[in-house]
Amino acid sequence: QVQLVESGGEQVQPGASLNLSCAGSGRPYSLWDMAWFRQRPGKMREFVGVISMDGGTTYYGDAVKGRFTISRDNTKNYLYLTMNALIPEDTGMYFCALRTQQTDWRRESAYGTWGRGTQVTVSS
Numbered sequence: 001q002v003q004l005v006e007s008g009g010e011q012v013q014p015g016a017s018l019n020l021s022c023a024g025s026g027r028p029y030s031l032w033d034m035a036w037f038r039q040r041p042g043k044m045r046e047f048v049g050v051i052s053m054d055g056g057t058t059y060y061g062d063a064v065k066g067r068f069t070i071s072r073d074n075t076k077n078y079l080y081l082t083m084n085a086l087i088p089e090d091t092g093m094y095f096c097a098l099r100t101q102q103t104d105w106r107r108e109s110a111y112g113t114w115g116r117g118t119q120v121t122v123s124s
Contacts, residue, residue: 002026002113004096009118016086020114022079022096030054030074033099035111036081038120040092047106048081050099059105063089086122090121093117 008020018037035050049060051070058070071081079096099105100112 002029002098004098004113004115005122006094006096006115006118009075009094010122011121011123012086013124014087014122017082017084018086018117018120020081020083020094020096020118020120022081024077028074029072031081033105034070034072034079035097035099035105036068036070036079037095037097037108038090038092039117043092045095045108048094050105051079058060061106083120086120088122091120091122093119106115 003025005023009123012018013029030053033050033052037045038048039045047061048064051069051072056074067085068109071080093115096115097111098113101110103110
């Protein structure tokens with residue numbers, strides 16, 4: 001069993017950068033692909049990006065491509081999300097997740113373990 005805890009969310013101004021972290025305890029991170037999702041106010045939870053077990057491959061949602069970067073440190077059981085050029089539409093709760101099913105990595109159903117989220121607010 002792995003427990004995930006996100007941190008780093010805060011309120012920032014448009015154009016700012018922010019780094020989120022996801023700390024894991026339990027089994028080694030290296031066993032799973034991992035992803036970030038977000039839930040914006042009044043919206044369904046949506047895919048942000050995914051990173052492969054070894055960190056060598058990443059895919060991003062269209063809304064964040066070119067602005068956000070996912071990375072991981074398997075030696076420390078940490079997952080990261082670097083967010084640049086933030087806009088108000090990036091406001092939401094950000095969740096990290098472990099991919100436990102070999103189904104579509106863009107869908108929530110592929111992920112069996114989730115953190116509780118960290119709030120990001122982009123506002124002037």
